[in-house]
Amino acid sequence: MKKWLGITLGIMTALGGFVDLGQIVFTTQAGALFGYKLLWAIVLGTVGIILYMEMCGRIAVVAGEPVFAVVRTRLGRRIGFLTLAVSNLLNLITCAAEIGGLAILLHLLTGWSERNLLIGCCIVVAAVIYLFSFQWIERTFGLSGLLMIVFGVSAVTLHPDWHQLIAGLNPAAQVAGRQTALLYAYFAVGIFSAMLMEYEVHFYSSGAIEEDWKVKDLSENFMVAALGSFLGSLLTVALMALGAILFLPQHLFPQLLSTAIMAGAFPFASQALIVALVGALACIGGATVETALSGAYNICQFYNLEWGKNRPAREVPVFTAAWLGMLALALIIAITGVQPLTLVNIAIVFGMVVMPLTYYPILRTAADSTVMGKHVNSRFVNVLGAIFLVLIASAAIAAIPLLIMTHGGKP
Amino acid sequence: MDIRRSMRRFHGLLALLALTSCRAAENKSLTELRSDLRSTLSLASETKLFIRQIEADRVPAQFRAAHASYLREEALRRLKAVRKSEQDAGDPNKFYLCAGQLEALSGELGVIGMRSDHNALAEAERNIDVIRKTLVDAGAEQ
Numbered sequence A: 001m002k003k004w005l006g007i008t009l010g011i012m013t014a015l016g017g018f019v020d021l022g023q024i025v026f027t028t029q030a031g032a033l034f035g036y037k038l039l040w041a042i043v044l045g046t047v048g049i050i051l052y053m054e055m056c057g058r059i060a061v062v063a064g065e066p067v068f069a070v071v072r073t074r075l076g077r078r079i080g081f082l083t084l085a086v087s088n089l090l091n092l093i094t095c096a097a098e099i100g101g102l103a104i105l106l107h108l109l110t111g112w113s114e115r116n117l118l119i120g121c122c123i124v125v126a127a128v129i130y131l132f133s134f135q136w137i138e139r140t141f142g143l144s145g146l147l148m149i150v151f152g153v154s155a156v157t158l159h160p161d162w163h164q165l166i167a168g169l170n171p172a173a174q175v176a177g178r179q180t181a182l183l184y185a186y187f188a189v190g191i192f193s194a195m196l197m198e199y200e201v202h203f204y205s206s207g208a209i210e211e212d213w214k215v216k217d218l219s220e221n222f223m224v225a226a227l228g229s230f231l232g233s234l235l236t237v238a239l240m241a242l243g244a245i246l247f248l249p250q251h252l253f254p255q256l257l258s259t260a261i262m263a264g265a266f267p268f269a270s271q272a273l274i275v276a277l278v279g280a281l282a283c284i285g286g287a288t289v290e291t292a293l294s295g296a297y298n299i300c301q302f303y304n305l306e307w308g309k310n311r312p313a314r315e316v317p318v319f320t321a322a323w324l325g326m327l328a329l330a331l332i333i334a335i336t337g338v339q340p341l342t343l344v345n346i347a348i349v350f351g352m353v354v355m356p357l358t359y360y361p362i363l364r365t366a367a368d369s370t371v372m373g374k375h376v377n378s379r380f381v382n383v384l385g386a387i388f389l390v391l392i393a394s395a396a397i398a399a400i401p402l403l404i405m406t407h408g409g410k411p
Numbered sequence B: 001m002d003i004r005r006s007m008r009r010f011h012g013l014l015a016l017l018a019l020t021s022c023r024a025a026e027n028k029s030l031t032e033l034r035s036d037l038r039s040t041l042s043l044a045s046e047t048k049l050f051i052r053q054i055e056a057d058r059v060p061a062q063f064r065a066a067h068a069s070y071l072r073e074e075a076l077r078r079l080k081a082v083r084k085s086e087q088d089a090g091d092p093n094k095f096y097l098c099a100g101q102l103e104a105l106s107g108e109l110g111v112i113g114m115r116s117d118h119n120a121l122a123e124a125e126r127n128i129d130v131i132r133k134t135l136v137d138a139g140a141e142q
Helices: A002-018 A021-034 A039-062 A067-110 A114-131 A134-157 A162-167 A178-195 A198-210 A215-250 A257-264 A270-302 A317-335 A340-366 A369-375 A379-405 B002-026 B028-055 B061-088 B092-114 B118-137
Strands: none
Touching: A002 A039, A002 A134, A002 A198, A002 A215, A002 A270, A021 A067, A021 A178, A021 A215, A021 A257, A021 A270, A021 A340, A039 A067, A039 A178, A039 A198, A039 A215, A039 A340, A039 A369, A039 A379, A067 A114, A067 A198, A067 A257, A067 A270, A067 A317, A067 A340, A067 B061, A114 A134, A114 A270, A114 A317, A134 A198, A134 A215, A134 A257, A134 A270, A162 A215, A178 A215, A178 A340, A178 A379, A198 A270, A198 A340, A215 A257, A215 B028, A257 A270, A257 B028, A257 B061, A270 A317, A270 B061, A340 A369, A340 A379, B028 B061, B028 B092, B028 B118, B061 B092, B092 B118
């Protein structure tokens, strides 16, 4: 039973990364514009995140080094600090967007004032992080996030075109016109980037240490990373399918979280819509916790300070102050009234730009036999990791020009 | 030496980005017009889909009111943006048409948020159909 519950780390990490506020709307928009043609980007992103999640989990167990200790060692203090600053800025922006998303969902459920809900959400998230152990945080958000399965059931009930869906695995899709081709590239980069958001590996590797994984647990590491990511990617495919089935034929480009959520329970009675809202609340809540904690993990790991969610707050004062500070700053940003979706789109695109600085040190360390001993990467994993690093670097170079040329992904 | 070379590359990249932005700005009003018409049509279709879900009794009351108000806010936000870009419009008539349809749409959304009786919804749906047709005739689907 304990082993099965351990999988919730993978589920929460993946759901918080794949099915967060931005991804729910972004993937539905991709389906609304291109049908299933971008399915390959989801598959590619899933393979990439499984590969790197497994690597950073293995490094955490064998070398006892979480991601930002690896970043400092491999990139040096100056570039390492730059990576820390940018990563935490993106974590903060994403955290603010997710808090905004939570307030929107609760407003849709209760009708209460969004401003009060913003403050309330922040207090509840802080209380959950403070009071719950790491294991209970991941179990609560990981398991309740599974309510999002209603999106998958909706997509299947609405009869997707399975032939077109399988054809979407081919990246060489025909898109007419320069502007449409640019939009296609923008959405491909965006989906790939959102699935590989840095906070997923920050959280996962720190979680492996929080849960005190040992070398004997390494066989489960791959299963946890793979199963969680597979579930997350299935839900992402469901979101794309809903966009393709409901919105594409009507030239509808959904720009609101509430529209995407409504699609998640489209063929069913109003109770299903409540289930979809609660499932989305769990996923976006999970993403809020992930980004706030990742910010604190990164700072403590980079400066080699004491950290740990399961340790009393007075033993890890910087860690506790850091995640509380992340939440407080995120609340200030959210309360200014900036659109959460604008924030999360900025984080996705700029996250892509700095992504190589997070993934390169992970690959270097996992491939280093002096650190990893017999648990070093196999030749196959090294080649695959290098291919993905090239893809990540290419997407990083293309991200900002594509953002400008498509006016932020406007059709 | 390395720092200077990196700075030169960085400036090169900035220049490239600036050129890209200028090129994009050339056809701004025309592109914006097309984009505004398309997004207004999309919003009208989104509203129609929403009305159908309400009529099928698939939307709880709180969700109905909140989603209608989000859609209305979006319509008003776009209306503001359209009015702002009217000055540089290549085809002012289409900009006025777009602004008019957004205004009408926000009015319908106000009704949907407050009333859930069949007659009001049916009338709102008919009005949304007129808005959509007007936009399609103006070339929103091109």
